[in-house]
Amino acid sequence: MDKKWKSICHILILGIVVLVIGACSSETKNNESGQKNTTEGSSEPKSGGTYTILSPADPDMLDPHRQSSIYTHQLAGLVYNKLVSYETGPNVDYTDYNVVPDLAERWEVSEDGKVYTFYLREAYWHDKEPVNGRQVTADDVIATMETIINLPGHQASLLSEVESITAKDPQTVVFTLKQPFAPFLNFMANHFMWILPKEGVEGKYDLATDAIGTGPFVLEKWEDNVQATFKKNPTYYEEGKPYLDEVIFKVVPDQGSRIAAFRTGQADTIGSLSPEELDQLIKTNPDVTVFEALFATQEQLYLNMEKEPFNDLKVRKAISMAIDRQSMVKAIYGGGETSGPVNPSLGDWSLPLEEREKLQPYNPEEAKKLLEEAGYPDGFDTTLMVTNGYGEQLVRVAQWIAEDLRNIGINAEIEVVEYATYFSERWPNVDYDMGVGYQTYFQEPDEWLRTQLHTNGARNWYNISDPELDKMLDEQRLILDVDQRREYVHDIQRYVLENLVNPIAISTYYTKTPRQPYIRDSYPHASYGYGYLKDVWLDK
Amino acid sequence: MVEYIIRRLVFGIFVLFIMTAFIFIVMRAVPGDVVTLQLANSGATPEQMEAMKAEMGLDKSILGQLTDWVTNAVQGDLGNSLWSGQEVSQIIVDRLPVTIQLAIMSIILAILIGIPIGVISAVKQNTWMDHFLKIFSVSGLSIPNFWLGLVLLTVLSLALNWIPPLGFQSFAENPLVNFQQMILPAICLAITLSASIVRMTRSAVLEVLHSEFIRTVRAKGAKERIVIFKHALRNSLVSVITLIGLQVGYLLGGTVVLESIFALPGLGSLIFESVLARDYPIVQSAVLVFGAMFLLVNLIVDVMYGWVDPRIRTK
Numbered sequence A: 001m002d003k004k005w006k007s008i009c010h011i012l013i014l015g016i017v018v019l020v021i022g023a024c025s026s027e028t029k030n031n032e033s034g035q036k037n038t039t040e041g042s043s044e045p046k047s048g049g050t051y052t053i054l055s056p057a058d059p060d061m062l063d064p065h066r067q068s069s070i071y072t073h074q075l076a077g078l079v080y081n082k083l084v085s086y087e088t089g090p091n092v093d094y095t096d097y098n099v100v101p102d103l104a105e106r107w108e109v110s111e112d113g114k115v116y117t118f119y120l121r122e123a124y125w126h127d128k129e130p131v132n133g134r135q136v137t138a139d140d141v142i143a144t145m146e147t148i149i150n151l152p153g154h155q156a157s158l159l160s161e162v163e164s165i166t167a168k169d170p171q172t173v174v175f176t177l178k179q180p181f182a183p184f185l186n187f188m189a190n191h192f193m194w195i196l197p198k199e200g201v202e203g204k205y206d207l208a209t210d211a212i213g214t215g216p217f218v219l220e221k222w223e224d225n226v227q228a229t230f231k232k233n234p235t236y237y238e239e240g241k242p243y244l245d246e247v248i249f250k251v252v253p254d255q256g257s258r259i260a261a262f263r264t265g266q267a268d269t270i271g272s273l274s275p276e277e278l279d280q281l282i283k284t285n286p287d288v289t290v291f292e293a294l295f296a297t298q299e300q301l302y303l304n305m306e307k308e309p310f311n312d313l314k315v316r317k318a319i320s321m322a323i324d325r326q327s328m329v330k331a332i333y334g335g336g337e338t339s340g341p342v343n344p345s346l347g348d349w350s351l352p353l354e355e356r357e358k359l360q361p362y363n364p365e366e367a368k369k370l371l372e373e374a375g376y377p378d379g380f381d382t383t384l385m386v387t388n389g390y391g392e393q394l395v396r397v398a399q400w401i402a403e404d405l406r407n408i409g410i411n412a413e414i415e416v417v418e419y420a421t422y423f424s425e426r427w428p429n430v431d432y433d434m435g436v437g438y439q440t441y442f443q444e445p446d447e448w449l450r451t452q453l454h455t456n457g458a459r460n461w462y463n464i465s466d467p468e469l470d471k472m473l474d475e476q477r478l479i480l481d482v483d484q485r486r487e488y489v490h491d492i493q494r495y496v497l498e499n500l501v502n503p504i505a506i507s508t509y510y511t512k513t514p515r516q517p518y519i520r521d522s523y524p525h526a527s528y529g530y531g532y533l534k535d536v537w538l539d540k
Numbered sequence B: 001m002v003e004y005i006i007r008r009l010v011f012g013i014f015v016l017f018i019m020t021a022f023i024f025i026v027m028r029a030v031p032g033d034v035v036t037l038q039l040a041n042s043g044a045t046p047e048q049m050e051a052m053k054a055e056m057g058l059d060k061s062i063l064g065q066l067t068d069w070v071t072n073a074v075q076g077d078l079g080n081s082l083w084s085g086q087e088v089s090q091i092i093v094d095r096l097p098v099t100i101q102l103a104i105m106s107i108i109l110a111i112l113i114g115i116p117i118g119v120i121s122a123v124k125q126n127t128w129m130d131h132f133l134k135i136f137s138v139s140g141l142s143i144p145n146f147w148l149g150l151v152l153l154t155v156l157s158l159a160l161n162w163i164p165p166l167g168f169q170s171f172a173e174n175p176l177v178n179f180q181q182m183i184l185p186a187i188c189l190a191i192t193l194s195a196s197i198v199r200m201t202r203s204a205v206l207e208v209l210h211s212e213f214i215r216t217v218r219a220k221g222a223k224e225r226i227v228i229f230k231h232a233l234r235n236s237l238v239s240v241i242t243l244i245g246l247q248v249g250y251l252l253g254g255t256v257v258l259e260s261i262f263a264l265p266g267l268g269s270l271i272f273e274s275v276l277a278r279d280y281p282i283v284q285s286a287v288l289v290f291g292a293m294f295l296l297v298n299l300i301v302d303v304m305y306g307w308v309d310p311r312i313r314t315k
Helices: A003-026 A070-079 A138-150 A154-158 A184-188 A255-263 A275-284 A313-322 A325-333 A344-349 A353-359 A364-373 A392-407 A419-426 A445-453 A467-476 A482-500 A531-535 B002-029 B034-042 B046-056 B062-074 B088-123 B128-142 B145-159 B175-209 B212-219 B224-261 B267-277 B280-308 B310-314
Strands: A050-055 A084-086 A099-101 A104-109 A115-120 A162-169 A172-177 A217-223 A227-232 A246-251 A289-294 A299-303 A336-338 A381-387 A411-417 A434-438 A507-515
Touching (some): A099 A104, A138 A154, A138 A172, A381 A419, B002 B280, B034 B046, B088 B267, B128 B175, B145 B175, B175 B224
Parallel strands (some): A381 A411, A381 A434
Antiparallel strands (some): A104 A115, A217 A227
């Protein structure tokens, strides 16, 4: 090809590319007001309709005790119930963790805090083979709990303090604990505690591919990696609910495709969006409602305490002080809060916002002084591990942190690691200097604190060992009075921010989830499970 | 001919074996394993993890695992998924048709677009038409097809407020929905493929048009249409078909990303998910199937030479 033509071709191609890109970003000129939170009308709920949710991935299996994946547990919330659950409703915050009756109509706790008696309500299993809609009994509960204890994994540790489980009569289950255990009720409301029919536990049908529960919706069909279809449960224990005839999950791995589907009305809700994506969506769909909530976890900057200089408290404090959390969360996530050892998504178990900000100030000058006192007047060189498996935003957080650290003389080279390597080799084996990541969605202050910070904590992947802290962490488990325990949990967090400073909580951002404008009475909760769809109805 | 095909098949099996062994070792050399991925999150004890690894056969040496796997695979047992426990052969049987349909649609589209454009380019060499079509083929080659897919979806949703219906349905279930779901990814794949077909057709046809025998054909007074389609194009097809055979490899690679974008439950998206999840048996088997498809297509291509060009048949 002669040269002149070659260059003309190139220019033309460039022109076409620019035109196409331009076409996607110019869009319509709607005013940008759009954002409103759920202020639902108080009109009478209408029955009927299909609710479609798009999900980036399908569960590997439906068995909720063998799987810790959020995709399994979100679906489990439609089919199953727990003995107790977390309250949802118009006057309940996304982050309020109020334990309320579910399959257990009521419960009693003995004086010494060691015996919990649950009285089951009259509830019926879904009318599917081989359970055929029979009534729920104490035997189902006991069989389920035994499975939970015997399977490998985190769920067993939730019941580690349980000594025995017995049936007093067909409708009454008694849990006896080894010692008083404050997190017990919260653990019973945890998403691992879905109650299964005895037939399922005994292997009379395959729990991995079928689900028979007591929940508001009945699993009709699960097509692997395509969609899961749920129909209204006519025998659900709450009279008149659910309102929806059908809930459908469709697997759409690509975020752009999910947004396109929402835009064209093929979905009622999709996962949370970045501020840029949301702005684009509001331009074409100005009447979309946006649900804002604190993210169920936080970005953490964690340090390997067995390595120099991170074994020095002054260095850790200097690092924490060098980070401009406020500007970072605003720039990268569009808004959020300074986080703390217990994530603010756990409501008042976390320290109040003012205190979190006061105890973790942004002060590069002071940080430099601390480094000098620690013997690093010129800073030092280190590495900062991050994975791209959680998406682009976390990598940007790492870049932001590296930049802030450079201001106080610490030169952190960013190392981007593929997710499976990150999660199965590097982080759990404490094979890093510094790392940035999201913690898992813990549901109990005990998990946020003891699991991560105790010398024997299942998730102490930081080489933390502080005997005094261990003692406090063990003690808070024994305080049964909720207010007292909350005070003590706050004290532990103050101690952590003063004497440990690892893992350094950065921020908890606001997730923004779009919803179609006709969705009514949708009150999601920070815990796993789509059970709250029992209240949802469509105003169209 | 039969002897030739058998020889090729035997050689193909050897190639597949080398490929499988290679993937097997590479997958295990990559850090991270499925047991830690599943259980690290939940704080299982090291003993529990070891027990689970033993249960999955991951505690043996790589060579031992390879021998086990090949022995079973030869007997038709591809193992079970390390995550869901489903039979791998069943998963592949479920998902393969989607990818095959996508590949066939793309190839047909690419031929329908590529060959006419290539012929026109050659016949109208160095006219404005030729240059315009050159732009098409260069863009087709240089635009990544996953990007094209994303742009297509975004533009459609904005301009027409329409995208293909979600929730995959097979051709047998609902041909109309299936067509809507398949056509966009097929177009994306076809554009890249057709671009190379255009270039190959153009140069091959040009070469033939300049050869002696075409002059003879023209001299005996044949119509231009006959000169081009019966003589020039037919003589160029061998190289075009070879190209298509080789490009099937790229096509299968393209399905990996496009199936994810368009939410199609095919073999491509399966490989993608399984590599991330370190689900070794699925990755090995799916790569094996892709490899077998590639070899088979090229075998068919070789056989087709004889059909296209009788001279090869008689040799």
